[in-house]
Amino acid sequence: MLEQALQAAAALPEGDPLAAASALRAAGFPPDLAAAALTQVALRRKAVTKFGADAAVMHFTRAGLEQATRGPVAARRAARLAAAGATRVADLGCGIGADTIAFARAGLRVHAVDASPETAATASANVLALGLAADVLVEARDAMSVPLDEVDAVFCDPARRTTGGRRVFDPRSYSPPWDFVVGLAARVPMTVLKLAPGIDHALLPPGAEGEWVSVDGDVVEAAAWCGPLAAAPRRATLFQSAPTGSAAAPSVVSLTGNGITAAPVGHIGNFMYDPDGAVVRSHLVAEFAETVDGMLADPTIAYVHTPTYVPTPFGRCYEVLDQLPIALKRLRTALRALDVGSLTILKRGSALDVEELRRSLRLSGSRAAIIALTRVAGAPAVLLLSRVPDPGNAAPSQ
Ligand SMILES: C[S@@+](CC[C@H](N)C(=O)[O-])C[C@H]1O[C@@H](n2cnc3c(N)ncnc32)[C@H](O)[C@@H]1O
Structure with a gap:
C-alpha cells in the first residue's frame, strides 16, 4: 500500500500540497498514508542534488537527509578506503546510510549502526532498495557498544546537531562523544572521521591527514584520515558538478601540503x-x-x-x-x-x-x-x- 501511495504521490505535479493531498485521498489512500507519501516524495525530490537517480527509490527522514553525505563525496571516500586495503568497515552513526551505501558499492562489507531506531530502519530500507543487503548489516545500536575486532576499518560521522536540530560547533557536544570518536584510531588504525568544516586543526588526531571538501565552491565537510590512511598532512578536495542536465560525474581535483607554510608576500598583481x-x-x-x-x-x-x-x-x-x-x-x-x-x-x-x-x-x-x-x-x-x-x-x- 505504501509503495502504491508513493507512486501515486510521485506522479502528481509539484507545488500544491493541498491539492496533492486531496487527490491521494480521492484515490482511496487514508489521510495518514497520503501525508507520509507526500512528505517522502518531497524529500526524494530534494535529495536528487545529493543522490542523483538513487533518490527516486531511497527513503529519507528530514534530519537524515540534511546530515547525509552527498553521493559523489561518499563514493570517493569509499573508493579511497577500499584502495587502502580495507575490506570490512564499521559505519558508526550511519544516518540514512549515504556512506554505508558507498562503502558497499566500493566492495566493502559494512556493519552500520545508528542510535536512532527510525534512522537505522531508514538506512536498512535504503540498503535493500539499492540491492546492497547482502553486504550490509544495519543495527539500531549505540556506536560505543560495537565490538571492533571483526572490522579492519572504521568510519564515524558523529551527529553535530542538538535534538532540536540546531548545529553544534564544539566537538565536545558531538554524539557519539568526542573522546570516543578521536579514540577510535587507537583501536582500529584505518579510521576515517567526518567532521564539521570549522573543526580546529589542533583537534585532529595526531598524525592524521586533515581533508577539507568543497562542492561547487561550498565547503561541505572536513575529514580526518588516521593511521596508515594519512597520505599528506593537509588536503583540499574540490568537486565541480557537471553542467545542469548532464549526467556526467563531477570532476574532482585535490591539493595537498603541510598546512603550515606561509605564502610569499609582495604586491597587488594584474x-x-x-x-x-x-x-x-x-x-x-x-x-x-x-x-x-x-x-x-x-x-x-x-x-x-x-x-x-x-x-x-x-x-x-x-x-x-x-x-x-x-x-x-x-x-x-x-x-x-x-x-x-x-x-x-x-x-x-x-x-x-x-x-x-x-x-x-x-x-x-x-x-x-x-x-x-x-x-x-x-x-x-x-x-x-x-x-x-x-x-x-x-x-x-x-
Ligand atoms: C551526521 S549523521 C550521519 C550521516 C551519515 N554519514 C550519512 O551520510 O547518511 C550522525 C548520526 O549519528 C547518530 N548517532 C548519534 N549518536 C550516536 C551514538 N552514540 N551511536 C550511534 N549513532 C549515533 C545520529 O542518530 C545520526 O543519525
Missing part, C-alpha cells in the same frame, strides 16, 4: 585569485599560491596576486582593474563616474558591513562592477575587479 574555501580551510594558501606563481598583497589576507593569468581549478580569478579610494564619499564618486548600478562586493580582512556599504553608496548607474574590500600591505584597500571565466567555462559564476 590578477587576483580568491582561493576555494577548501583551500583556505585546509591552510593550503601557500601551496595554492605556488601553483599559480602568486603572492599575497598582505600577509594576513588569503587573496593571491599574480602578474599574469594562470588557469586553475583551485580559486576564482579576477583581473585587477584599479585600486579605488577607501573613503565612502570618494568611493561613491569613483563608482558613479564608472556608471555603476549593480555591485558585487567581495570581502576579506575588512570589518565593513557589505549591505550597509551598498546602501550608503546609493548607486543607480547602468553597469555592473565587482569590488573587493581587503587589506594591502597592512592598510585597508578597495580593488576594482573583473571576473575571469573559469577554465572551460564561457560565462563566469559571480
